[in-house]
Amino acid sequence: MTTYMKKYYPLCLMLLSLAVMTSCDDDDEVTPEAVVEVETVSDLDASGTHYAFYDLEGNTEVPYTDSASTEWDIAFKGTSVLINGGSSGPGTGAAQVVDGIFAEIEEAPETGYVTDAAGAPAIVASSDKSWYHYTGTEANVAQHAILPIAGKLIVLKTANGNYAKVEILSYYKGNPNTTTEEFVSLSTRPTSKVYTFQYAVQPNGSREFLD
Amino acid sequence: MKLIVSIMLAYVSVVVTPAFAQGYGTLAGEVTDVAGAPLAHATIQLEGYNIGSAASEAGKFTLTKVPEGLQKVHVSAVGFQDRVKEISVKAGQKQHLVIQLKEKVDELKQVVVTATRMEQHIKDVPIPVNVISAEQIQRMGSVRLNEVLAEQTGLQIISDHGTGLQIQGLSADYVLILVDGEPVIGRTTGVLDLTRLAVGNIERVEVIKGPASSLYGSEAMAGVVNIITKKSIAPFSSTARARYSSFQTLNTSADIRLNKGSLGFYLFADRLSSDGYDLTPGEVGRTAPPFTSYTLNPKVSYSFSSRLKAKVSARWYTEDQENLYGVSDSDVERIIFEKANRQDWSLMPTLEYTFGSNSKLTLENYTSRYKTDSDMRYTDDASVYDESYFNQLFNRSQFQLDVPFKKHHISTLGAGYTLEEVEATRYDDQNQFKTTFVFGQHQWSPGSRLNIVAGARYDHHNAYASRFSPKLSAKYEVLPWLAVQASAGGGYKAPDFRQLLLNFTNAVAGYSVFGSRLANEGVERLEQEGQIARILIDPATIGEIKAENSMAYNMGLHISALKNILDVNLNAYRNNIHDLIQTLPIATKVNGQSVYSYVNVSKVVTQGVEVQADYKPLHNLTLSLGYQFLDAKDVEVKEKLENGEVYKRDPATGEVMHVKPADYGGLFNRSRHSGNVKIFYDNQQYDFNLSLRGLYRGRFGTGDVNGNQILDVDQEYADGYFTWNITAAKKLLKQLTLEAGVNNLFAVKNIYEPSLSGRVCFAGLILHMGSN
Structure with a gap:
């Protein structure tokens, strides 16, 4: 064994140093920085008379009776979106619409957040002004449909002040393909005002969304 | 000149050799164009004899020693079609004749x-x-x-x-x-x-x-x-036309053209009615509604002298149409009946004076009014759904002075004043726009091969920023069969009424739109009423809206080859367009809706190449080919694409991806490729003509389907299409022509182009009297 070691000593040294180097790299990656988990919420019904309130940090729907609390972060009713802060709730929430691809947004912007005000929500419920496009009577798409605009994300501060990114994927039950005959025909189109969205929260208060 | 004519006449009289003993007559006459203006230096030749003459400055000629009997007189003039006139010459008599020549369609x-x-x-x-x-x-x-x-x-x-x-x-x-x-x-x-x-x-x-x-x-x-309308013609001409076509479309029209001495008169009347057509039978209302329209266009001209001429022309148009629309009123489908009328009239007196130096002064006043009225009612209870009107008045007074000097120069100076008024639903009160303008132009042709025109115009407007628009053009004849030309120039479009003046709040949806002139006070008023939640763009900063404007470059060449049998025109262009006006939200209201106004934002570039080739292998056959390549893009979208800031969603999987710059198809509703092929054939033996035209429109963008509002995937295009039109006309009698044809022979339809109504067949008669 000794002779073996002796004989191959330089090579072992090289291997050893390589192992150390590699482990150092590993250490770099596994800093205590954020690993955020991406969650998808399917078919959140926002068609009722009350807003559908959602707790992003707890990944659970909140009853509307708790609307005056900091339990919830985001709420939906029809095309309207509320953020828990300002006129909408007691939280410190604020939001803005950011352009990009969900997975590529690695950091929440430092500034630019707007707090909901009476009649002026941070996320404007109007076609082409925030997250959706209303097709109206356009000839080549499903008419009178609400379609999320590609690359429009909501970046928000939760009720507790943590950063989150949200992408609304569908306004229709079952997140349907919007180009099928079934969707195009108003008589067979799935129920509207039913949200599917994906999101990620950074619980440690930093603006980073690495995963 | 007179000397030359008399020498020629002397020569003619000397060399005339009477064939055999017979009587001689004299022919005196005048050569004019179709409007009755004399044609100086026209050539007159007696067929079969060495007898000829050149017309004087006043177009007059005299042929003496013309043998009696039926003779043919050949008349020709540069730029005009040759004409042969038969006349029976009587011995010992002097006969008068007036010969009109038509301009050559060269x-x-x-x-x-x-x-x-x-x-x-x-x-x-x-x-x-x-x-x-x-x-x-x-x-x-x-x-x-x-x-x-x-x-x-x-x-x-x-x-x-x-x-x-x-x-x-x-x-x-x-x-x-x-x-x-x-x-x-x-x-x-x-x-x-x-x-x-x-x-x-x-x-x-x-x-x-x-x-x-x-x-x-x-x-x-x-x-x-620019539509150049017909003029009076000497002494008299009249055409009447009646035509019937698919969709119960009937067109009848007639004109009269008179000219006696210094007085000219022209009248045109036209009636067109149709049942319209419906490309979407499942839906309420017709794609093209039924209508009836009338046009009248009288003109009078008078020459006080050879220097001073006056003209008055007028136009009147009215159209009535009816249609049905379906609306859903709190989830109940109701039907609306619309009766609409639109009218326009115009009046234009003009005075022209030519100075001794050939300078010309034109004074002109043009007044026009355009009016629409629409009445929309529910069919079930006749209650009013919407009543609206639009009433526009346009008046322009201007002068133009053209001064030719030193043979190679022509200077032009013009100036004028335009007043526009508009009254309409959705606009406050009556609105006036005033524009004062001055323009100048200089043409210079050093030598016969080079021609340069430089010009500019300044428009001062009371409602938006003033504009200066220059243009420089030049053409050079490199070879007798090859000419090149280039130009650079500025263009602009004034903000329209709605962009300046709209004051509209949608009662149902609750949003407001203000023209740029009214944005500041509109937002202020809403703020005082407590209706504004947040101001996004300070309305004070958008008060002074600019006209949309462009700088454009054109370059082309013209080839006339194979002894003028082949004619090719090629032109390349680029338009850099700035300050395009768009609606933007400038504030949000407490009801959650927005306040919009008009702002100069986008930049667009359009560029392309156009080719037109005409080939005349026979004198009665023309083949032509036309093609345009077009590239029209929004500069801002292009920049965003290059920065990777444009995304698309796969509608099936929901996956969001970057759009590659190469996938950008440019502005919607533009065809990258378009063209046409045409054949025209004349048969003189049987007096008929035929034409076949094929028109191609390449695929074009129709609207966004993948959530990024730009044209970037195949599903966002409408297919290209070819339509073929065929027309034939046959002279039945000297004055009567039968015409018939089929438009859109193969009944091509495209839901994105509603004017493609399907196959249209037509037949009609044209009656022509008087001079050509």
Whole structure:
């Protein structure tokens, strides 16, 4: 064994140093920085008379009776979106619409957040002004449909002040393909005002969304 | 000159050799053009004899020692068609004859007026002008201007709020439509509906592509279409036409042209009615509603002397139409009946004075009114759904002075004042716009091969920033068969009424739209009423809106090969368009809705190449090919694409991806490729003519389907299509012609182009009396 070691000593040294180097790299990656988990919420019904309130940090729907609390972060009713802060709730929430691809947004912007005000929500419920496009009577798409605009994300501060990114994927039950005959025909189109969205929260208060 | 004529006459009389003993007569006469103007230096020749003469300055000639009996007199003049007149000569008598010559339909001899605001031969103008003659229009069997323009290379008809014209990738808003040099008014969301313009009174249509604001001011940004109407003719001429076509469409029209001495008179009347058609039978209402329209166009001209001429022309048009619409009123489907009328009239007196130095002064006043009324009621209880009106008045007074000097120079100076008034639902009170303008132009032709025109115009407007529009054009004849030309010029389009003046709050949805002039006070008022939640753009900063403007470059060449049998025109263009006006939200209201106004934001570039080739292998056969390549892009979108800031969603998987810059298809509703192929054939033996025209429109973007509002995937395009039109005309009698044809022979339809109604068959009669 000794002779073996002796004989191959330089090579072992090289291997050893390589192992150390590699482990150092590993250490770099596994800093205590954020690993955020991406969650998808399917078919959140926002068609009722009350807003559908959602707790992003707890990944659970909140009853509307708790609307005056900091339990919830985001709420939906029809095309309207509320953020828990300002006129909408007691939280410190604020939001803005950011352009990009969900997975590529690695950091929440430092500034630019707007707090909901009476009649002026941070996320404007109007076609082409925030997250959706209303097709109206356009000839080549499903008419009178609400379609999320590609690359429009909501970046928000939760009720507790943590950063989150949200992408609304569908306004229709079952997140349907919007180009099928079934969707195009108003008589067979799935129920509207039913949200599917994906999101990620950074619980440690930093603006980073690495995963 | 007189000396030459008398020498020639002397020569003629000396060499005349009487064939055999017989009597002689004398022929005295006058050679004129179709309008009765004398043709100096026309050549007169007696067939079979060595007898001839040249007409004097006044077009007069005398032939002596003409043998008695039936003789043929050949008359020719440069730029005019030859003519043979038979006359029975009587011995010992002096006979008088008047011979009218028609202008030769030679493209190089074609007179145009639009390029330089004065009548000039097309070859002397360094700007490409497309001319469509009355004869060509008749051979197409067209009834309305849109049909004529649809068949021209580089012109694209688009049906959206009326039938408009797209030139060089710029939409109908940016095309100036003139009748005898003055604008037709009355646009709906920027589109001037070409179906308002009948073709029966058209002498020719001149089209200039690229900006001409240096002469015409606002709207002449994409190009100018100038309709030159017919004039009086000596001594008398009249044409009547009746035509019936598919969809119960009936067109009847007539004109009278009179000229006696210094007085000229012209009258045109036209009636067109149709049942319209329906491409979507499942839905309420028709794609094209039934209508009836009338056009009247009288003109009077009088020459006080050879120097002073006066003209008055007028136009009146009215159209009634009816349609049904379905609306859902709190989830109940109800039907609305609309009765609508639109009218326009215009009056234009003109005075022309030619000085001894050949300088010409033109004074002109043009007044026009455009009015629409619409009444929409529910069919079930006759209650009013909407009543609206629009009433526009346009008055322009201007003068123009053309001064030719030192043989190679012509200077032009013009100035004028335009007053526009508009009253309409959605506008406050009565609104007035005033524009004062001055323009100048200088033409210089050093040598016969080079021709340069420089010009500029300054428009001062009371409601938006003043504009200065320059233009420089040059043409050089490199070889007798090859000419090159280039131009650079500025174009602009004034903000329209709604962009300046709209004051509209949607009662149902609750949003507000203010024209830029009213944005500040509108937002202030809403703020005082406590309706504003948040201001996004300070309305004080958008008060001074700028006119949309462009800088454009054109380069081309003209080849006339194979002894003029082949004629090729090639033109490349680029338009850099700035300050395009868009609606932007400027504030949010407490009801959650937005306040919108109009702001200068986007930049667009359109560029392309146009080729037109005409080949005449036989004197009675013409083959032609036209093609346009067009690239029209939003500069901001292009930049975003390059920065990777544009995304698309796969509608099936929901996956979001970056859009590659190469996938950008440019502006919607533009065809990258378009063209036409035409065959015209004349048969003189049996007196008929035939034409077959194929029109191609390549695929074009129709709307976004993948959530990024730009044109980038195949599903966002409408397929290209080819339509074929065929027309035949046969002379039944000397005065009577039968015409028949089929438009859209293969009944092509495309849901994105509602003017494609399917196959249209037509037949009609044309009755012509008097001189040609």
